[in-house]
Amino acid sequence: MRLSARRLDPEFLQWFGLFGAALTWTLQLVIGFGVTIARCGPANAVLGVDVKAWELGLMATGVALALLAESAALSILWQTRNGDYGGPPPEGRRHFFALAASIGNVLFIVIIILSGTGAIVHEPCMQS
Template sequence: MRVLRPELLQWYGLFGAALAWTGQLVVGFGVAYADCAAASSRWGLDVVVWEVVLMVVGGMFAVVAEAAAINVLLATRALHYEDPPPDGRRHFFAFGAALGNLLFIVAILLSGIGVLSNATCRPA
């Protein structure tokens, strides 16, 4: 079994969930906008299917990022965040990433549920 370098786990744990949420938000907006546009009416987009897939895929990437952050956090649990670099910095980033990833997981779920519970293409 190949072991990933701690730096790769650290950086994926730090940015993976944020990028997953960003991708879900941008692609979801594009799909919802394309569903309402007259030019794309022949594309046959199903917003519900797209949003469910985006929510599940984004959630999976975010959960993997949380697992990576917890893996690094457990590997550096004997250290303090003020210890010399790179291990102290790795512990600090993993601690922040583990907390931040939970927020991004909730944001992915809430944005997906919000789009699914709202009717698209309503005039203002």
């Protein structure tokens, strides 16, 4: 019996590395908004929504997925390390996108942590 390691498609890694962290942050923001609205609505008497637990879970999941996107981008960057971002397609395009994604993903990881922390510290449903 022969075991073979299956490699992930470089195209998939390229696009997941480029858009994975951004989509993760978007989902964290939208789902977190929905949880806050549910907490402040009349349904909370029945559901008992715990915003802090939801936001902590969303933040942890978001950081984990964004780190996966960063590792995908760094994997493609490593595979195309001898290429040039101005080189012929698809290697040049992959190198350029991986370079942009590896920088952008770090920013999205920080955004996910900051928005999650702000949502956990803030008390919803308070009147000013």
